[in-house]
Each structure stands twice: as C-alpha cells, then as structure tokens.
Amino acid sequence: MKSLPESKDLPFVSVEWLHEHLGGPRVKVVDATWYLPTDSRDGASEFADSHITNAVFFDIDAIADASSSLPHMLPTPNAFAEAVQAMGIGSDDFVVVYDAVGLFSAPRVWWMFRVFGHDRVAILDGGLPAWRAAGLPLASGAVSGIAGQPDHDVRFIPQFKSGLVAGFDEVLEYIASGSRQVVDARSAARFEGRAPEPRAGLASGHMPGAKSLPFDTLIDSEKGRLRDVSSLEEVFAAHGINARSATVASCGSGITACVIALACFVLGHPEVAVYDGSWTEWGGREDAPIATGP
Numbered sequence: 001m002k003s004l005p006e007s008k009d010l011p012f013v014s015v016e017w018l019h020e021h022l023g024g025p026r027v028k029v030v031d032a033t034w035y036l037p038t039d040s041r042d043g044a045s046e047f048a049d050s051h052i053t054n055a056v057f058f059d060i061d062a063i064a065d066a067s068s069s070l071p072h073m074l075p076t077p078n079a080f081a082e083a084v085q086a087m088g089i090g091s092d093d094f095v096v097v098y099d100a101v102g103l104f105s106a107p108r109v110w111w112m113f114r115v116f117g118h119d120r121v122a123i124l125d126g127g128l129p130a131w132r133a134a135g136l137p138l139a140s141g142a143v144s145g146i147a148g149q150p151d152h153d154v155r156f157i158p159q160f161k162s163g164l165v166a167g168f169d170e171v172l173e174y175i176a177s178g179s180r181q182v183v184d185a186r187s188a189a190r191f192e193g194r195a196p197e198p199r200a201g202l203a204s205g206h207m208p209g210a211k212s213l214p215f216d217t218l219i220d221s222e223k224g225r226l227r228d229v230s231s232l233e234e235v236f237a238a239h240g241i242n243a244r245s246a247t248v249a250s251c252g253s254g255i256t257a258c259v260i261a262l263a264c265f266v267l268g269h270p271e272v273a274v275y276d277g278s279w280t281e282w283g284g285r286e287d288a289p290i291a292t293g294p
Contacts, residue, residue: 102224117159
C-alpha cells in the first residue's frame with residue numbers, strides 16, 4: 001500500500017489511490033454533493049442511492065451557522081469539530097472529498113477543512129463520475145454513519161485560519177483600497193447584470209472593481225476535473241487576473257468561489273480568502289455598492 005500523500009502532492013488524489021487506501025483506519029471519505037436550489041436535485045438522497053463505499057455525507061446546508069439568515073455560512077470552529085467528529089473524522093485523519101458532479105461543491109468542503117486548520121485533505125480527481133467510470137465499489141444506504149473504521153476516541157481539534165475567510169466589511173475595504181483583487185466566480189451574464197440571480201430579492205451586477213472569472217472556465221468539462229497548470233494560467237491571464245496576487249474569491253453563496261481558491265492553490269497561491277456571504281449577502285444589502293456591465 002502506498003503511503004499517504006505529502007502536502008506538496010495535494011490537493012488531489014486519484015481514484016486508483018483512493019481505491020487502494022479505501023477502508024484504511026486513517027483515510028476518511030466524504031461526499032460533499034450539493035446542488036443549487038434551482039437544480040431540483042438533492043445530494044443527500046443521491047448519496048443514499050449510491051456513494052463510494054465507506055463514505056459519509058457532508059451536508060453543506062446543515063454544517064453551517066444556524067443563526068445566520070444567509071445560506072451555509074461557516075459554522076463556529078467547535079460546531080464544525082463536533083460535526084466531523086460525529087462522522088468519525090479526527091485531526092489525525094487524511095480526508096478525501098468528492099462530489100457527484102466531478103468538481104463543483106467538493107472544493108467548498110476542502111476549503112472548510114483548511115479554514116479549521118486541517119490541511120490533510122484532498123479532492124478526489126474527477127469525483128464520483130471518475131470512480132464510476134473505473135468500475136470501483138459503490139454502496140447505498142442512509143446518510144448517517146461513520147467513515148472507515150475510526151477509533152472510539154475520535155477528536156478533531158479546530159484551529160481557525162481567519163486569513164482564508166473574508167466578510168462584508170473586509171471586502172468593502174479591499175475594494176476601496178485596492179489592496180486585494182476581488183474575483184467573481186459567477187457567470188459573465190450574472191456578473192454584468194444581464195441575467196437575474198437564482199435567489200429571489202437580490203440585485204444584479206457585481207462589486208465595483210471586481211473581476212469576472214466564471215468557475216466553469218477553470219474546469220475541463222469533458223473530464224470533470226480542474227484544468228492543468230498551463231491551461232489555468234492561460235484562463236487567468238485571459239481574464240486579466242494574477243493568480244498569485246492577494247485575492248478574495250466570491251460567487252453566489254460561497255460554493256464555487258472555492259473553485260477559484262482551489263485553482264490558485266494549484267498555481268502556488270494557497271492563501272486565497274473566500275467571501276463567505278458572497279453575492280447572496282452583497283446583492284441583498286441596500287448599503288452595498290453595485291456596478292453593472294463588463
């Protein structure tokens with residue numbers, strides 16, 4: 001059996017690697033499937049129908065700040081620790097995250113683990129589609145359960161990394177000072193204000209000075225994987241963005257902004273902050289400045 005990946009080898013592991021290590025005492029598999037409210041699909045139900053053997057379901061909407069009116073905002077460090085401990089995940093474990101699309105919501109959970117100080121986390125390259133294509137083991141059953149074969153004394157000790165998260169006031173200051181570039185993962189039509197937001201009651205447009213980088217331009221759609229390094233560099237350059245500059249990533253509600261954070265990580269800039277409230281917060285506030293057009 002191969003050893004666990006070194007930090008330099010992250011943030012991906014292959015389906016072959018996971019298959020070889022599946023069921024190991026320190027390898028925990030997490031299904032992070034999540035869909036937009038307009039998709040009429042449910043990640044938990046799909047998990048119950050079919051998932052990678054030994055995986056547990058990470059409910060992005062439930063492992064969140066219940067006191068916030070915004071969707072799936074980060075929980076407190078202790079609440080996150082309690083949730084992942086209940087899944088059988090401790091600080092000594094190596095976590096592999098995947099989603100049913102290939103690469104969509106898994107980066108959000110990858111980012112969440114890193115926010116709470118857990119760098120021993122990777123994304124399954126190609127996600128569930130790649131696992132299925134390889135003919136590897138699947139299981140079905142309820143969402144609840146324990147990942148792998150954990151010890152009884154599982155303990156996750158969170159260490160909050162504030163630099164990976166940005167709030168409204170911080171983003172407002174970055175825009176005013178130009179101290180960080182703000183990069184928006186929504187579609188160009190939504191960014192420019194030509195298309196309505198999927199959530200009702202939100203203004204259309206973007207933060208003044210922000211740059212548009214639709215998250216799907218970073219993904220090889222045929223393979224459901226992040227593009228290779230040279231292609232990523234070309235995409236960033238084509239959108240006038242320096243992937244190695246101080247950056248805040250934003251999107252609709254903090255999910256696909258994490259794809260931008262992932263791409264920057266691959267390009268050598270691991271400290272990208274994600275604006276957790278994203279456009280759901282910004283576009284819903286009367287005091288937020290908004291621009292339209294390219």
